Amino acid sequence: MKRTILILITVFLLSSVPANAAVKKEKRLWQDESIYSIMIDRFNDGDTNLNKNVNTKDPNVYNGGDFQGIIDKLDYIHDMGFTAVRLTPIFDNASNGYHGYWVTDFYKTDEHFGSIKAFQKLVNEAHKRKMKVLIDFTANNVAKDHQWVTDPGKKDWFHKKQPIQNWNDQNELENGWVDGLPDLNQDNPKVKNYLIKAAKWWIEKTDIDGYSLPEVNMVPKSFWSDFSTAVKSVKQNFFLIGIPAEKTPFIGTEYEKAGIDSLYNASLSTDLRKAFANTDQSLQPVFSELEKEKKQYKHSELLANYLDNEYTTRLTQDIVKNKQFPGSRWKTALTYLYTVPGIPVIYYGTDIALNGGHIPDNRGQMSFRAEKELIDFITKIGALRNELPSLTRGNLKLLYEKNGMVVYKREYKGEISVIAINNTNKSQSIMLEGNLEGGKELRGLLGGNTVKSEGDKYTIILDRDLSEIYVLADKTGMNVPFVAAILIIIILAGLFLYLIIKRSKINRNE
Template sequence: MRFKKWISATAASIILAASFSTASISAEETRTIADESIYDVLVDRYFNGSGNNDIDVNTKDVTQFAGGDFEGLVKKRSLIKDMGFTIVSIGSVFETETYDGQAVTSYEKIEEHFGTSEEFLNVIDTYKKDDMSIMVDFPLSKVSENHEWAQDAAKKSWIKATENGLVEWDLSNTDVQMALKEALVNFVTSYNIGGVRLTNITGADTAYINSLIDTLKAKNPALYIISNEESDANFDAKFYNETNEIYRNIYKNVDLDSSNLLKYVDPYLAGKEVPAQIMFDSLKTNRFTFDSAEQNMFPPTRLKAAYASTLFLPGVPVVQYGSEIAMNGEAGPEAHQFYNFKTDEELIHYIENLQKLRNESSTLRHGDFKMLKNENGFIAFTRKSAEEEWLVVINNTSKTNHVNISQEEIGEDKELRGMLDSDIIRANKDGNYAVILDREVVEVFQIIDKRGLNVSYLVALGLVYVLFIAFVIIIIKRGRERRAIQDGEK
């Protein structure tokens, strides 16, 4: 069984590498946030790479620090890189009283549980060498009541309210505004990060947030600035509270209403808004796995369909750590489990294949979008440019389903080449391209001129079996050598 999976994975990788008619973004092209995909992780919950900072770590209490650190991010970066993510959002890195960085006590000091400032710089530099950038959360308010500013009697007027141990700054106070701006500028000039996510922005007016964005962009024009709250400010990507619920309510089960799929995609397509952050999971909510399991569904299958929409619809994919291993849990610490690196990797390889397509095709990121069918979970859409044409089909229903696409839509003498299962579809006698998918299956087709045999697939398959035969020969040869040695000893 494992060898069969190895054959499929190896063949798919070779086919994907041989199937593109265009390359990924060149160094000369301008990169935008719509070219990126964001992997959201909590430093403390990823990997414990060094015991030097395990201060009062308690892995048995989910509310306490668990030992994950900057060194762990460096040691396990290959997993994130292989999945094709280009931005790694690591939450707040400032001195904090809680593992998730939600009780910040300083805007200058780095949390010692995570490591030193030098180790943080190493994370940034190491990921940059692997073509990934680091994004960090900066909370504008709701920090610990023990924050160094809150302990300064001269800054008493800066505090608007205190609740549950958290301080809410008066974000209309000009002194607070200036101090926050200075802290932000000092941080981004000290650390060459690729992005900032402004959090806890309630109470800050749009004009002030825009001034922060303008100031940061002046320091680093390539810096991406987003938020995890709704705002009319000039963020690089738009956040909508409802997005998470829309996508999880479409994909947590089969045959569900998918009419809202493009609710926050359409404004971007119409040129009225910047791209939306597209996600089906969130660090603030129940895990998607939790919701799909409550529906008595098999989470990995549900996740495959959700990933296809997240990665191929126009927008900015945001994926929570652990979704690729079907991490479970209710909202809060239970949903922030320590990452298990010994789980099945089927979903991980699936994401690798999807991301390889997305990263190597600018058309799948920026091409013209057209929805062909969207009926209760059966979704088919095209992405087209002068260089390439693609068809994405998601059958998130309980039965085999199909879509007939006319030659006027696809073109004459074309064929659809499946990237995941290597299907080939050509026009039938009625002049239609009939795409039939089994239940709960996703396929991505490249639309190309008809060219007969799938040479790349045959070559890939032949290479795989040549490797297998060579492997068997080596095993047999080694077995004979061992028997010869054993006979000689006798």
């Protein structure tokens, strides 16, 4: 009943978007996507028959998540508005390689996750829901006990064993061994051809829609150029997201030129974590970073924006350390992430404000019995992002920013969205003058409030730690759709109570 009521509210709020404000999307572009990022082993155990050497109490070994578990929760992910899922590596791994990064065979799935047939079903079920599927392709190294390591004929398939001493040295990054893992020599034509052939095979075999590329900056750009050309020849609109290694210098534009479509936006993520882990933090740095990236990248709108991932501590931990309430902080942060240029990538567990420190604590098990408040918020804001092209394609203009209170607008083909975020611990009243066409109103789609203009002046009032997404529309009288929604909710609630009472009477009589 609660879920039904939420969906009805969302539908009616969206129906209140004026016809002259909503712009029909011609075709879904990658910048329109929102990605739910999953560590397979930690998400959902759907097939207990695969649980070999599984220990749910040990975060350093397999915990039981698998392909079937993701299939079982695709509706859950889809209902929150996500249009794509990104999975950590699916390939066969060495013992305890729950994370997928200790690859032993590029042509087999990990037996803990399920068969290739099960993965094909996962992709097919996602496509039925018009969701895309991306998987990690690890091209930098292999497991310590990979059969190639002891093969005398493949000695030149690896760089000489050496740790990385200077993480600012690109040559060391591309040739050094990370965590003792054998570093592949992609300059060797046999290595390059093997990796590219395997990458193409998975696309042909499973119809996946993209690869995410861990440690992208630890592999030569020349390899990525050939890799990109090859995989994109297999499937139209195939997408590549590069994930830079943590704490390394990174010049993303060079990888963009090599054919990597998108990159994990580490610079912006650092600023976002500082801004949203506490209240009263200025948002000027994040807008400065967006402006800088717009000038640097040819397609900055494709950058993958995130707050945390499988390598970082959870943002929830930062929030708790600052003695803030995770639910409110996450809502504020997600409003920003969903309404600025770039593709939001949401790490599994964000929907329940999962906590966690450094690896492996940041890779905790997902729970589906948690409080639904944040899930409901993501559902609502996800629906708005999917409905309003201005939120994914519009030009961005900052209208106001001071000590954490920020207002900006996005405009696309006449549709204007205005986003107000109160990242402070006090209620705020902001007057906008001369920034928007007069004689109209700002219609709130998150909280349902309306701001009517006085000439070309609009006064926005927001309580602490709240956000609102408005559309600029012609002035109206009563918000009929919203009132209708309230009436339907009241009727449904009454019907629900009636059925409970009736069932109770029947049970007593029996």
